[in-house]
Amino acid sequence: MTRKRRRLYGVLLALLALGGATALALTAFQDNLVFFVSPSDVAAKPIGPERSFRLGGLVEASSVKRLGDGKTVEFRITDGPHAVPVRYTGILPDLFREGQGVVVEGKLIGGVFQAREVLAKHDENYMPREVADALKKSGHWQEDKKP
Amino acid sequence: MIAEFGHFALALALVISLAQATLPLIGAQRGDAVWVALARPFALGQFLCIAVAFAALTYAYLVSDFSVVNVARNSHSAKPLLYKISGVWGNHEGSMVLWVLMLSLFGLLVALAGNNLPPTLRARVLAIQAWIGAGFLAFILLTSNPFERIFPPPVDGNGLNPILQDPGLAFHPPFLYLGYVGFSIAFSFAVAALIEGRVDPAWARWVRPWTLAAWCALTVGIALGSYWAYYELGWGGWWFWDPVENASFMPWLAGTALLHSAAVAEKRDALKSWTILLAIIAFSLSLIGTFLVRSGVLTSVHAFATDPQRGLFILLLLVVAIGGSLTLYAIRAPRLKLGGLFHPVSREGGLVLNNLLLSTALATVFLGTLYPLFLDAIGAGKVSVGAPYFNTTFVPVMVPLVAAMAIGPMLAWKRGDLAGALGRLKFAFATAVAVTALCFALVARGPVLAPLGIGLATWVIAASLLEFAERIQLFTAPAAETWRRMRNLPRASYGMTIAHAGMGIAIIGMVAVSAWRVEVVQAMRPGDIVAAAGFTLRFEGMRELQGPNYRAEAGSFTVTRNGGLVTRLDAERRFFTDPAQLTTEAAIRSTLLGDLYVAIGDEAPGQMRTVRVWYNPLVVWIWLGAVIMALGGVVSLSDRRLRIGAPARRRAAVPAGAASAGA
Numbered sequence: 001m002t003r004k005r006r007r008l009y010g011v012l013l014a015l016l017a018l019g020g021a022t023a024l025a026l027t028a029f030q031d032n033l034v035f036f037v038s039p040s041d042v043a044a045k046p047i048g049p050e051r052s053f054r055l056g057g058l059v060e061a062s063s064v065k066r067l068g069d070g071k072t073v074e075f076r077i078t079d080g081p082h083a084v085p086v087r088y089t090g091i092l093p094d095l096f097r098e099g100q101g102v103v104v105e106g107k108l109i110g111g112v113f114q115a116r117e118v119l120a121k122h123d124e125n126y127m128p129r130e131v132a133d134a135l136k137k138s139g140h141w142q143e144d145k146k147p
Numbered sequence: 148m149i150a151e152f153g154h155f156a157l158a159l160a161l162v163i164s165l166a167q168a169t170l171p172l173i174g175a176q177r178g179d180a181v182w183v184a185l186a187r188p189f190a191l192g193q194f195l196c197i198a199v200a201f202a203a204l205t206y207a208y209l210v211s212d213f214s215v216v217n218v219a220r221n222s223h224s225a226k227p228l229l230y231k232i233s234g235v236w237g238n239h240e241g242s243m244v245l246w247v248l249m250l251s252l253f254g255l256l257v258a259l260a261g262n263n264l265p266p267t268l269r270a271r272v273l274a275i276q277a278w279i280g281a282g283f284l285a286f287i288l289l290t291s292n293p294f295e296r297i298f299p300p301p302v303d304g305n306g307l308n309p310i311l312q313d314p315g316l317a318f319h320p321p322f323l324y325l326g327y328v329g330f331s332i333a334f335s336f337a338v339a340a341l342i343e344g345r346v347d348p349a350w351a352r353w354v355r356p357w358t359l360a361a362w363c364a365l366t367v368g369i370a371l372g373s374y375w376a377y378y379e380l381g382w383g384g385w386w387f388w389d390p391v392e393n394a395s396f397m398p399w400l401a402g403t404a405l406l407h408s409a410a411v412a413e414k415r416d417a418l419k420s421w422t423i424l425l426a427i428i429a430f431s432l433s434l435i436g437t438f439l440v441r442s443g444v445l446t447s448v449h450a451f452a453t454d455p456q457r458g459l460f461i462l463l464l465l466v467v468a469i470g471g472s473l474t475l476y477a478i479r480a481p482r483l484k485l486g487g488l489f490h491p492v493s494r495e496g497g498l499v500l501n502n503l504l505l506s507t508a509l510a511t512v513f514l515g516t517l518y519p520l521f522l523d524a525i526g527a528g529k530v531s532v533g534a535p536y537f538n539t540t541f542v543p544v545m546v547p548l549v550a551a552m553a554i555g556p557m558l559a560w561k562r563g564d565l566a567g568a569l570g571r572l573k574f575a576f577a578t579a580v581a582v583t584a585l586c587f588a589l590v591a592r593g594p595v596l597a598p599l600g601i602g603l604a605t606w607v608i609a610a611s612l613l614e615f616a617e618r619i620q621l622f623t624a625p626a627a628e629t630w631r632r633m634r635n636l637p638r639a640s641y642g643m644t645i646a647h648a649g650m651g652i653a654i655i656g657m658v659a660v661s662a663w664r665v666e667v668v669q670a671m672r673p674g675d676i677v678a679a680a681g682f683t684l685r686f687e688g689m690r691e692l693q694g695p696n697y698r699a700e701a702g703s704f705t706v707t708r709n710g711g712l713v714t715r716l717d718a719e720r721r722f723f724t725d726p727a728q729l730t731t732e733a734a735i736r737s738t739l740l741g742d743l744y745v746a747i748g749d750e751a752p753g754q755m756r757t758v759r760v761w762y763n764p765l766v767v768w769i770w771l772g773a774v775i776m777a778l779g780g781v782v783s784l785s786d787r788r789l790r791i792g793a794p795a796r797r798r799a800a801v802p803a804g805a806a807s808a809g810a
Contacts, residue, residue, distance in 0.1 A: 009491055014503060017544075021507045024540040025514055032536040036529035054531060070670020070755040071748075090668050091381070091748035091759050094720075094729040105533075 034105065039082040042108065049109045052116070055084060056103040064098055077102060077113070084108075088115040150215050153203025154294040157244075160196035160251070161284040163189055167277035171270035183266050186273040190258035193280060194251040201235075201248045204293055208235050214300035217241060217293045223306035223725045225696045233317035234307045239457075240293035242320060246437075247283050249321075249328040253357070254280065257332060264353060271339035272332070279331055282464045290457045306725035309697065315375035322368030323395055327433035329361020330402060334430035337423045338472050341479040346419040351412035354426065356784055358409060362402045363780035369395050370773035381731035381746040383761040385660065385769055388537045393516040394436035397509055401429035404505040407498045415487045415495055415560060420480040421502070427476060431469040438465055439516075490562040497555030497563075504548040511540040549603055549654065552647060553610030571617065575609035590663060597662035601655055608651035615644040642783025646776045653772025659765035667760045670751060680762030682743055683707045684716075689756075697723045699732070702747040702756060706736065718747040718758075742766050 036054045037047065047053060060083055063076040073092060076083040086104055096102060096118060104115040167189035174182025204217070208231050213219040221238040222231055230237075236245040254276040257269065264272075287293070310316075336354045340346045372395065377385045386392060405425040411418045438461045489495040515532045522530055553575060557568035569576075583602030590598070616622075618640065619632040665680040673688035687703040701717040716734035723730065736743040741764040748757035 006488065006491070010499065013500075017503045017507045018510075021511055021540065021544060024543060025511055025536075028515075028536045028539040029518070029532075032533060032539070034531045034533055036531065066751050070751045071668050071757045091731075091746055091757050094381075094731055 036103075038079045039077055039084045040079055042084050043082040047108050049107055052105065052107050054103055054105045055086070055113055056101070057083075059096070059098050059100055059102050061098050077104065084113050085111070086113040086115050088118055090118075093118055149203050149206055150212065150294040150296065153200040153207075154292065156196045156199040156203065157284060157288060157294075160193050160200065160247075161281060161288060163193045163196060164251075164277040164281040164284060167193060168274050168281050172274040175267040175270045175274075178267075180266070183270040186270040187258040189277070190251070190254045190273050193277065194248075194255040197244070197248050197251045197284075201244050204241060204244060205232065205235050207294075208232065211304065212300075213302075213304050214296055214298065215293075216295045216297045219297060219301050219304045221307055222304040223696070224303055225725065226307060226312070227695050229314065229317055230307055230312045233311075236320045237307050237311050237316075240287070240291045242324075243283065243287050243291055244293055245321065246324055246328065247280055247287065249324050250276070250280050250283065250331060253328055253332050257335075257357075268339055268343065268350075271342055272335045275335035275338045276331065279335070279468065282468070286457075286460050286464065290460050303725070306696075306723070308726065309721065309723040309728050309730050310379055312696075313375060313379055315371050315379070319368055319371040319375060322364050322371060324368075326361050326363075326365025326368050326395075326402075327398060327436065329357060329364060330398060330405075330426075330430040330433050332357040333361070333405060333426040334472070337426035338475060340423060341472075341475050344479055344482055346412070346423060346483055348413050348416050351409045351419075351422065354422075355406070355409045355413060358402060358405050358426075358429075359780050359784050362399070362406055363777045363784070365395070365399050365402060366773055366777040366780065369399060370770045370777075373773075374770050377766070378733060378735055379730075381733045383664075383666070383733070383744050383746070383759075383763065385766060388515070388532075388534045390516050390519075391440055393512050394439045397512055397516070398429055398432040398436060400505055400509040400512065401425060401432050404502045404509070405429050407501050407505075411495050411498050415489065417487045417489065417495060418499070418502075420476075420483045423480065423483075424476060425502075427469075427472045431465075431472070434461075434465050434468060438462060487561070489560070492558065492565045493563040494555065494558045494560045497551060497558050500551055501548065501555065504544055504551075508541055508544040508548070511544065512537065515540070546603065549607055549650070552650070553607050556614045556643065556647070557610070572610055572613065575606055575613050578609040579603070579606035593662040597658055600658035600662075604651040604654035604658065606651075607654070608648045611644045611647040611651070615640070638786035639783045642779045642781075642786070644779070645782055646779025649772045649775030649777075649779055651772070652775060653769050656765045656768030656770075656772060660763045660769070663764045665762040669758055669760075670755050671758045672753065672755055677758065677760060679760045680741070680743075680764075681708055682713065682762070684745065684758075684760060686756070686758065692719065694721065696725065697721045702745075702758070704734065704745055706743065716743070716745050718745045720747060720749070737767055739767060740765065 034052060034054055036056060039055070039057050042055070055077055057077040057079040060076040060078040063074075063083075065074045066072070067074065072087060072089045074085065074087050075098075076085050078084075086106075088104065088106075103119040104113065105117045105119070106113055106115040108114075167186060170182050171186035171189070173179070174185065206212075207215045207218050208222055209228075211218065211222060211224045211231070213222075217238060217240050221241075222234045226234065234241075236242040254273055257264075257272055257276070333354050336350070336357070340350055369392075372392070373385050376387070377383070405422065408418050408422045408425055412422045438458070487495075515536050519530050519532055522528060553572060554565075554568055557563075557571055558565070579602045582605040583598045586598030586601050618636055619629050621629055624632070667677055667679045669675075669677045671677060671686040673686055675686050677684050677686070683706070685705045685707070687705055689700050689702050692699040692701050699719045699721040701719045704716045704718065706713040706716060714736050716736060718734040719732035721730045721732055722728075731746055733744055733746040735745075741762055744761040744763055746759045748759070750756060
């Protein structure tokens with residue numbers, strides 16, 4: 001095996017790996033990019049039930065209701081002008097509270113957001129950055145009293 | 148007073164590191180032995196100063212000196228002792244002090260243990276190390292002073308985030324930092340070698356133990372973090388492909404590749420410039436990890452600082468360190484002489500394949516982690532890349548890697564015999580097929596790919612053991628001969644067998660829990676019963692508990708199987724007052740076969756509780772495997788060749804300057 005040929009094999013192998021990885025990554029991106037959306041965005045341009053996305057905002061005051069089965073919760077996520085009803089089955093994160101920022105992931109089916117996951121916040125001051133930005137955009141950000 | 152003393156010590160450390168970064172480097176260039184010799188005392192001085200600063204900060208935490216802002220913000224007088232100590236690095240400023248402490252400790256170890264290093268190389272390594280140290284010390288002093296005072300001091304502190312008050316997390320950052328910072332040594336060696344313009348097997352042999360030590364620490368650190376997330380966050384998951392997790396995982400992938408390519412550089416004098424590049428990449432990824440985690444670019448429990456000034460400073464450090472070293476690499480690497488030739492089918496070929504696949508896997512993780520940041524930066528919308536992306540890109544790359552992992556060690560250096568190696572592995576193959584069939588027979592449900600995954604892992608474990616048995620001629624030679632071979636077998640070989648088997652064990656755990664986990668969510672009143680994975684759980688009701696700095700409500704469960712009592716579990720919800728926060732403490736019954744995991748939610752009308760029960764089959768194998776891998780690294784590290792045999796740099800290759808002091 002000459003040095004040149006060895007190099008050639010090496011380069012070919014590397015290209016193959018790189019090409020394969022790129023193809024994998026591109027197809028995966030196609031299906032698995034999860035967009036972050038605010039309730040106003042949903043109101044402006046509804047999203048079909050097939051697409052999974054993240055919805056962020058504040059848990060609307062006195063909107064949290066428990067259904068009869070005891071494990072399903074309904075609440076509304078608002079960014080001021082608009083709100084989206086959300087349904088979730090399971091244990092809510094420790095810091096889930098009315099008036100607090102929250103991010104949920106799931107699909108919008110028949111006007112109700114079916115959350116697969118309610119993202120936990122790690123401490124009481126923490127506000128998901130996406131939520132903060134969305135609130136600023138809709139003009140409901142209060143600098144002195146962080147929600 | 149003590150705090151001011153600590154602050155002064157840090158400033159002194161910066162001055163020393165600046166001297167250490169320049170004088171020995173000039174000395175090595177000019178061949179001035181006196182200036183070269185300065186590197187060692189400087190390294191010692193720098194370490195001592197930082198140690199004093201760290202001790203001063205720890206003291207402030209121990210006595211709860213709330214006139215120090217950092218202590219007031221992150222500690223509380225009622226906190227248990229362990230968490231007062233771990234509070235030192237449970238915040239941004241303190242964790243950076245820990246980072247530089249580790250950095251200078253590694254520098255000191257090179258200065259002390261590097262007796263067999265040529266003085267000029269050592270001087271250069273220590274100088275590069277000092278550049279990194281100076282950068283981070285300046286960062287601490289200019290943007291994140293941990294010793295800042297406050298007047299008047301508050302009566303009590305804010306306390307540490309309760310979810311960080313956990314033994315697993317007390318040790319997670321130090322291990323992670325040992326790993327990150329350990330790669331800085333490989334980086335410094337790489338840059339020093341580029342400055343010298345020479346890489347030989349001796350160089351690779353010096354780099355390997357440091358890389359190995361860093362890799363072991365990083366493995367343990369990641370495993371601790373993953374285990375903590377599993378039992379503390381109450382979601383029952385062990386890995387979330389969260390950007391912060393990826394930030395620690397990427398250096399691990401690069402470090403693993405580096406370990407393997409350094410073996411080729413050491414044994415066969417090949418892949419040298421690639422090894423250098425990997426050393427630079429591994430540490431660069433550690434820096435990027437620090438940047439991602441500490442700059443507030445990502446929102447997570449780790450993002451202490453959201454001060455843009457800090458992010459900018461780290462970014463600047465990043466640009467200088469990574470850009471500088473890569474530029475140097477571009478200039479110098481072409482000059483490195485090509486090493487030994489090898490056939491594609493050979494041990495070297497196998498290790499090249501390992502490196503290719505690990506790098507590819509690394510690239511997919513890198514892309515998935517940074518792509519959302521990139522999109523956000525160009526204003527193209529906010530996205531997140533979740534587990535599905537990583538599962539569809541990372542896993543397909545890992546499968547051939549794991550499959551090849553069994554074959555590589557069976558091949559000879561230079562030119563291997565693939566058919567022969569496969570023939571020798573037929574027993575491993577048969578075992579893997581048998582285990583796969585067994586899985587299909589035992590578990591009817593779950594994805595079809597899962598038993599194949601278990602089979603793949605079995606293939607690796609069996610092949611590792613087989614390779615070991617072959618080396619000691621188990622059952623083919625008399626017992627005395629086997630015993631003699633066992634004693635003479637290098638520890639590095641033991642290490643490889645152990646680490647590869649550990650990887651297989653971890654994979655079995657990952658596959659099993661991903662494919663066969665059982666999850667039941669149910670609303671329960673006291674006296675209600677829920678069934679999961681053959682267990683019956685009876686909810687006995689709630690009771691109050693009092694902890695050292697929290698009160699808790701615990702839901703008690705009686706667990707039975709086929710009528711017999713298995714255990715009692717208490718799933719808690721803890722209410723901390725400083726800071727006011729609620730945490731979920733899952734109740735876990737852990738066995739080798741699987742974990743029964745119970746978490747409880749808040750109260751619904753009528754004494755009803757949402758109860759979430761998981762059965763996670765073989766989940767502890769994941770961390771057990773990781774620990775075994777790290778253990779393999781430690782065993783390999785104890786190889787006497789790395790300690791004693793290393794210094795003999797080939798005489799002929801040593802230039803006049805370094806030769807006199809070479810060995």
